[in-house]
Amino acid sequence: MTKKLWFQVGVGILLAMLIIKYFMEIKGILAPLVIIAKAIFLPLLLGGVLYYITEPIQRFLEKRKVPRWGSILSIFAILIAVVWIFVAIIGPPVTKQINNLVENAPAIAKEINVMQDSLLQQKNNLPEKLEESIDSAANSLQTIAVNFGKWVVQFLQSFLQAMFLLILVPFFFIFMLKDHEKFAPFIYKFFSGTRQEWIKKTLHDIDTVLRSYIQGQLLISFLLAVLLFIGYLSIGLEYALLLAIFGLFMNLIPFIGPWISAVPPIIIGFIQDPKTGILAAIVMVVAQQIESNLITPNVMGKTLDIHPLTVITVILAAGNIGGFLGIIIAVPTYAVGKAIVKNIYARRKEIKEAATSTV
Known part of the structure; x- marks a missing residue:
């Protein structure tokens, strides 16, 4: 019985639960380590994102015989130039639109209240079952909005607390660019034979998943923001650039993010003019269809291959556990964990087949 997969999985789950239980009991002793880990996590995360964004540039330069330090200095020069262009060209109109939005915030809030009162009045004329369904949907949306607001506040607090540590970002970033080939060999050198090959393949799959996700998601979000900006400009929607940038960042949240990014432009469009609100909704639908049917399949392919229902479940669980971050x-x-599990399963299958052939 001990050789059965279900028994081994059960034992593994029980051991994991015991480890978590005892870890929670001694967390006071480990508190300093947890604080250090939290302080390092955000700079390490940002450094890793920058590495995966710029690694193709480094590979391109080094294929043309540019030395390692030359490629690193070139990447920093490119990043500084991009930031300068963003601040010089995009910064002023974004700042202007933010100031206009802040000035018009009371009027927008008043219009939203008027729209809400009008909808509530119309609701009383609906059948009882439909009215209950609307109430239930409204309560669910309110809960999601409140939780999302909490997640954003938590993220901003964590971000502001970590601002003084952002000097670590260039530190991690430089060493990732300089020594990224040494990471995998450092790990699998402790193993030998087929186990070493398995570790090497697993690390390669993890690297492929992270590379595909980070590079693909950022490129998709950028292209979607361009589509939204063109669409918003064509219908004369106010705060077009600001709303497009908001759509860019929200699209970094798979599946749920695009729906969140659709709410502000539609509300602002209806306040501006009901026709503009309808056109803003059409622009969002068209942009999302282009993104999901043309851009994403060609950029991401089926590297992650995660079902939308799984994405929603993972995001909701992660939001409750870790907030916006x-x-x-x-x-x-989740994709990294899935890659590890797939390799474990493949390894077990190879061992089983080898044992069977030997017998």
Whole structure:
């Protein structure tokens, strides 16, 4: 019985639960280590994202015989130039639109209240069952909005607390660019034979998943933001650039993010003019269809191959556990775990087949 997979999985789950239980009991002793880990996590995460964004540039330069330090200095020069262009060209209109939005916030809030009162009045004329369904949906949306607001506040607090540690970001980033080939060999050198090959393949799969997700998701979000900006400009929607940038960042949250990014432009469009609100909704639908049917399949392919229902479940669970930051890292973390489990399963299958052939 001990050789059965279900028995081994059960024992593994029980051991994991015991480890978690005793870890929670001694967390006071480990508190300093947890604080250090939290302080390092955000700079390490940002450094890793920058590495995966710029690694293709480094590979391109080094194929043309540019030395390692030359490629690193070139990447920093490119990043500084990109930031300068963003601040010089995009910064002023974004700042202007933010100031206009802040000035018009009371009027927008008043219009939203008027729209809400009008909808509530119309609701009383609906059948009882439909009215109950609307109430239930409204309560669910309110809960999601409140939780999302809490997640954003938690993220901002964590971000502000870690600002003084951001000097570590260039530190991690430089050493990732400099020594990234040494990481995998350092790990699998402790193993030998087929086990070493398995570790090497697993690390390669993890690297492929992270590379595909980070590079693909950022490129998709950027292209979607361009589509939204063009669409918003064409219908004359106010705060077009600001709303497109908001859509860019929200699209980093798979599946749920695009729906969140659709709410502000539609509300602002209806306040501006009901026709503009309808056009804003059409722009969102068209942009999302182009993104999901043309851009994402060609950029991401089926590297992650995660079902949408799994994505929703993972994101909701991660949001409750880790707040807004948990939402951001939920899907790539799940994808990495899935790659590890697939390799474990493949390894077990190879061992089983080898044992069978020997017999």
